[in-house]
Amino acid sequence: MRSAYPLFPLGSSLVETVWIIVIAAVALVLLALLATRLLTGRGTSVSEGAGRAEGLGGSSVALEEREPDLGDALTDVLDGSPVESTDTSTGTSADVLDESTVDESTVEQLEEALAEERLVEEPLVKPSFFDRLGKARTALSGYLGGLVGLGQVDDEAWEDLEEALIRADVGVGVTMKLIADVQGKAKEAGVDDGAAILDLLKGEMRAELAGKDRSLVIDEGETNVWLFVGVNGVGKTTTIGKLGRRLADEGNSVLMAAGDTFRAAAAEQLTMWAERSGAEIVRGNEGGDPSSVIFDGIQAAKARDCNIVLADTAGRLQNKSNLMDELSKVRRVAAKDPGHVSEVLLVIDATTGQNGMTQAKVFAEAVEVTGVVLTKLDGSAKGGIVFAIESELGLPVKLVGLGEGLGDLVDFDPDAFIDALFA
Numbered sequence: 001m002r003s004a005y006p007l008f009p010l011g012s013s014l015v016e017t018v019w020i021i022v023i024a025a026v027a028l029v030l031l032a033l034l035a036t037r038l039l040t041g042r043g044t045s046v047s048e049g050a051g052r053a054e055g056l057g058g059s060s061v062a063l064e065e066r067e068p069d070l071g072d073a074l075t076d077v078l079d080g081s082p083v084e085s086t087d088t089s090t091g092t093s094a095d096v097l098d099e100s101t102v103d104e105s106t107v108e109q110l111e112e113a114l115a116e117e118r119l120v121e122e123p124l125v126k127p128s129f130f131d132r133l134g135k136a137r138t139a140l141s142g143y144l145g146g147l148v149g150l151g152q153v154d155d156e157a158w159e160d161l162e163e164a165l166i167r168a169d170v171g172v173g174v175t176m177k178l179i180a181d182v183q184g185k186a187k188e189a190g191v192d193d194g195a196a197i198l199d200l201l202k203g204e205m206r207a208e209l210a211g212k213d214r215s216l217v218i219d220e221g222e223t224n225v226w227l228f229v230g231v232n233g234v235g236k237t238t239t240i241g242k243l244g245r246r247l248a249d250e251g252n253s254v255l256m257a258a259g260d261t262f263r264a265a266a267a268e269q270l271t272m273w274a275e276r277s278g279a280e281i282v283r284g285n286e287g288g289d290p291s292s293v294i295f296d297g298i299q300a301a302k303a304r305d306c307n308i309v310l311a312d313t314a315g316r317l318q319n320k321s322n323l324m325d326e327l328s329k330v331r332r333v334a335a336k337d338p339g340h341v342s343e344v345l346l347v348i349d350a351t352t353g354q355n356g357m358t359q360a361k362v363f364a365e366a367v368e369v370t371g372v373v374l375t376k377l378d379g380s381a382k383g384g385i386v387f388a389i390e391s392e393l394g395l396p397v398k399l400v401g402l403g404e405g406l407g408d409l410v411d412f413d414p415d416a417f418i419d420a421l422f423a
């Protein structure tokens with residue numbers, strides 16, 4: 001119908017025309033808003049929720065398509081969404097943390113882990129004995145420094161030397177032997193000044209540690225099993241973690257078996273180390289039989305062409321006979337075909353001093369220990385325990401922990417160790 005008002009050609013009346021203009025203006029504004037949102041990708045508070053849900057859906061697809069890593073876990077924790085942990089043995093995922101359990105320390109731990117993860121590809125820097133044996137050095141060198149200036153080592157000085165060695169955890173038996181040998185050599189050589197006695201002592205200490213086979217055995221063509229045993233908190237799991245990276249760098253294919261079934265957290269801890277070093281992992285249920293977890297690990301290693309299984313065990317007190325029996329069983333089961341137990345490493349915390357000796361004797365009887373990993377030599381340890389372990393137990397110290405980092409596990413080098421003690 002034509003308008004009766006030529007001034008308002010769109011409507012039949014002024015009112016109609018105003019309405020049409022208003023509706024057109026609103027439509028234009030709405031279109032403009034829609035275009036802006038499409039361009040910036042931002043939604044309203046309602047569609048923000050939907051967007052978030054879509055985002056999560058998208059990331060879970062992404063998680064299925066690629067291996068989840070600590071970066072994802074950290075991002076999710078920081079976002080306040082559940083952390084996904086993957087059991088790489090089965091490829092299944094399970095929520096291990098929910099929003100209510102995400103606290104600051106968890107975030108800190110994950111941040112640290114993430115920082116570590118970034119370091120994985122960087123070459124490991126090995127610490128030196130000299131730099132890390134802080135306490136051990138001051139324990140001996142304080143006294144030995146005084147000895148150098150003595151024109152003549154008299155009875156009192158010999159007694160002081162004896163005491164200094166015992167205080168440094170060398171052990172009474174080894175100390176007496178060392179002193180007697182040094183006195184004999186000094187007499188033969190006709191020397192009695194402090195500097196000469198110190199040289200002789202250093203030589204005798206070197207001789208005490210010389211000639212031991214400290215190699216770590218990996219037999220060709222076998223599914224090698226290295227079993228880690230020791231009392232609670234000495235550093236078994238950490239040592240396995242550090243070794244995982246090192247063995248992989250040396251061209252081995254590593255599987256970690258979480259034989260510590262006492263606590264769920266123990267398997268989580270090992271899983272984190274496995275992720276850091278790119279190792280395979282097999283874990284069981286909390287409270288499960290450690291022997292069967294390790295057995296499953298060995299089977300999986302064979303199937304996946306891994307040449308070495310690092311088997312973790314729960315910390316246990318050497319005076320609990322049922323737990324020591326359990327360990328003997330683990331050792332027997334690990335040796336079943338195709339398992340080839342090439343190392344049983346007793347982990348000893350160097351800061352426990354002479355207590356470590358008592359533990360070592362019982363463990364050695366239960367599981368035929370092949371060598372010792374002496375951890376925390378960087379801490380308040382006095383170092384002398386090395387002599388006690390090697391001389392009194394006849395066990396070689398094969399590896400030494402000089403810190404908590406991925407690279408802080410070194411082969412035991414007796415000469416560098418003694419030089420550091422006397423420096």
Ligand SMILES: Nc1nc2c(ncn2[C@@H]2O[C@H](COP(=O)(O)OP(=O)(O)OP(=O)(O)O)[C@@H](O)[C@H]2O)c(=O)[nH]1
Nearest residue numbers: 232233234235236237238315375376401402403404
């Ligand atoms: N300073 C220092 N700390 C270490 C060293 N090795 C391990 N630790 C720390 O010792 C603590 C215990 O280490 P774990 O590896 O959990 O010990 P564990 O023997 O597996 O303990 P359980 O499984 O409870 O028996 C952790 O805080 C480690 O970071 C080391 O060489 N130096």
Ligand SMILES: [Mg+2]
Nearest residue numbers: 236237260266
């Ligand atoms: Mg452990």
